[in-house]
Amino acid sequence: MDKLGALKMFVVTAQLGSFSRAAEQLGKTPSALTKAVNHLEAELGARLFERSTRRILLTESGRLYLETARQVLQRLEEAGEEIEQLQHGLRGNLKITAPLAYGQAFLDQVCGGFLEQYPQINLQVDLCDEFVNLLESGYDLALREGHDDLPGLIARVVGSNRLALCASPEYLARKGLPVTPDTLDDHEWLLYRHPLLSREFWWAERDGQRLSLAQPQSPRLRSDNYDLLLANALAGRGLLHTPLWSAAAYIADGRLVRVMADYDIDPDSFGSYILAVYPSHRRATAKVLAFIDYIAGFLASRGLS
Structure with missing residues (x-):
């Protein structure tokens, strides 16, 4: 048989x-x-x-x-x-999962450029903030923030996950108050709620000095949806901790201003990197490696490596 x-x-x-x-x-x-x-x-x-x-x-x-x-x-x-x-060039289907916020920030452009470069590859991209078990889900690749010591998985760093504290020029003008460690309690906050993040404090470092700064306990807006918070930051409603991969374009065009820019903000449990992750028991195919190389090059070209 x-x-x-x-x-x-x-x-x-x-x-x-x-x-x-x-x-x-x-x-x-x-x-x-x-x-x-x-x-x-x-x-x-x-x-x-x-x-x-x-x-x-x-x-x-x-x-x-x-x-x-x-x-x-x-x-x-x-x-x-x-x-x-090997015989006909890269082709077939590629199934990817990634956080919601990656979509508008850079993944829409990455996918568009990748499809143009590899016209015989079809992408399925599912955006969600829930943890996806790659060993059981059938995805070829996941994009994540975090650490690269994941059991059963191979992770390659494709970008950085540096944080910035930002606000719109309209908010800063309306508030009329500088943003320093001493004035944080007097500002209006847009706070991202996530089980991996501390509800007590956040860390910042300058000139080798590490500071523990209290989380705002009464933010103007608290949400588990980052895109909602970003929209309100752009509309002038308060301060927001935001990844530079998300805020870079808005800082460049002046819609957001980076404050306390001389402080390095700790990304906490999210880790310092954007990772491309695939199961270690499955050999990475050429199309998976091609996508990883493409997104790494894209983020590097925008100063986000």
Whole structure:
């Protein structure tokens, strides 16, 4: 029997929990799938499913075998893609996940330029702020802020995650008060709420001196959506801690002003880098590496490396 075909039939059956549904999806007969699984069980000397008249369930041996079978099929698919790309150039689908705020800040331009450079690659880009488990989700690549010592993942630094304290010229003129460590409590704040960020203080450093500055306890606006806060900062409603990758264009055109610019602001648990991350058990394909190189070059060209 075709071993790879049997593995695929086993994997789909395990995913759907039914021989009949798996047969329908694969265009096979239920008896063909049963025969394939029986062949694998005979070869292994162990049962992969516990069968009843109502349902089938993976055994402990089945769960172990399923993970290996998935990896075998995935790696063969990737190898096939690599060989095809060696012969015909970069092509195929690339599935990426990234934080919401990356979209308008730079990822829309990155994706547009990448598609122009590689016309035979199709992108799927899903933006969300929830943590995505790359080992289970099927994404080829994730863009993240953070640290590069992630278990089970390979991370490459593609940009920096430096923070700035910013406000609009209209706000600063209206308030008429300098922004210094001593006046922070007298200012209006737009505060980003996130479980990784301290609610007590933020750190800033100047000339080797590290300061612990109290977080505003009564901000004018608090939100877990960064884009909402940025829009209000641009509208003149207060001070905002903002990544330079987001604020650089607005600082350049004068819509935002960087205050306390001689202080280095600690990005806290978000880490100092923008990372491109992919699972270590999967060899990075040429199209993944091409996207990583493209975004690293894009951010470097804007002084954000």
